[in-house]
Amino acid sequence: MINVENVIFSRNNKDILKNVSWSVNKGEHWCLLGLNGSGKTTLLNVINGYIWPMKGKVEVLGNLFGQTNIPELRKEIGWVSSSIQQKFNETDTVLEVVLSGKFASIGLYEHVENNEIEHAKSILRMLNCEKLQFQNYGVISQGERQRVLIARALMSSPKLLILDEPCNGLDLIAREQLLKYIEKIAENPSGPTLIYVTHHVEEILPCFTHSLLMREGEVFSQGATQEQLTEANLSSFFQHPVAVQVQQNRTWIALKEYAEERR
Numbered sequence: 001m002i003n004v005e006n007v008i009f010s011r012n013n014k015d016i017l018k019n020v021s022w023s024v025n026k027g028e029h030w031c032l033l034g035l036n037g038s039g040k041t042t043l044l045n046v047i048n049g050y051i052w053p054m055k056g057k058v059e060v061l062g063n064l065f066g067q068t069n070i071p072e073l074r075k076e077i078g079w080v081s082s083s084i085q086q087k088f089n090e091t092d093t094v095l096e097v098v099l100s101g102k103f104a105s106i107g108l109y110e111h112v113e114n115n116e117i118e119h120a121k122s123i124l125r126m127l128n129c130e131k132l133q134f135q136n137y138g139v140i141s142q143g144e145r146q147r148v149l150i151a152r153a154l155m156s157s158p159k160l161l162i163l164d165e166p167c168n169g170l171d172l173i174a175r176e177q178l179l180k181y182i183e184k185i186a187e188n189p190s191g192p193t194l195i196y197v198t199h200h201v202e203e204i205l206p207c208f209t210h211s212l213l214m215r216e217g218e219v220f221s222q223g224a225t226q227e228q229l230t231e232a233n234l235s236s237f238f239q240h241p242v243a244v245q246v247q248q249n250r251t252w253i254a255l256k257e258y259a260e261e262r263r
């Protein structure tokens, strides 16, 4: 699905990605974990062909960059982030926003067939948003917007679905709801390969079979999620001793010294 080899990306003489190598195979779902500014979004921008690395090889869905039509490839990649929320017209209905995913456009300018409307509605139903279909996008909640944007991304049946910090700004309940729907997408065997980006360890659902830990533009470690989210590895990753607790197959962490100081 993705093969990145020794990628280097720099801006203003600063290396933002330093020799990053990463492979994602079909059947895997990956989490990209890293603190703010560690280069996660930059790596995704490379994979989407929005920016071009100075060095290294990038291959996505069998397309080797430099020998492929990037706009065509992008149609097979769904992308959801809280930063794209503002791009949509507040007065468009939820159904229009979802349908626009078919054309990768902001706003709906093309004729849509009935079967496409039905398809959009069935995706909204799966994400429990069907009731919102005639509401204006501008008036729904943050959590609902994220679900609508996921529905929009699914409209083109992408092979790869990238979720860049989709739970940012959500309260606890809205976050857990969104995670539940993400899990549902992951469980569909004919669904897309998921790449989930976060800096919160507890958001890593059991469906994310693999994790890539990024620190300061470098791959700190990568592999099977269970092996990555150990106390030893996370303490070394955060450069701070952490205590790990596993609940409902998810890993929750606390900084060790802070807990001790409070005692």
Ligand SMILES: Nc1ncnc2c1ncn2[C@@H]1O[C@H](COP(=O)(O)OP(=O)(O)O)[C@@H](O)[C@H]1O
Residues within 6 Å of the ligand: 011, 012, 016, 034, 035, 036, 037, 038, 039, 040, 041, 042, 043
């Ligand atoms: N266009 C840019 N110009 C200069 N610096 C950038 C640019 N984009 C990202 N950076 C820098 O690269 C680093 C990684 O950014 P980013 O990939 O957005 O991190 P993350 O998504 O992990 O929070 C940050 O230090 C950021 O300031």
Ligand SMILES: [Mg+2]
Residues within 6 Å of the ligand: 040, 041, 042, 164
């Ligand atoms: Mg980011």
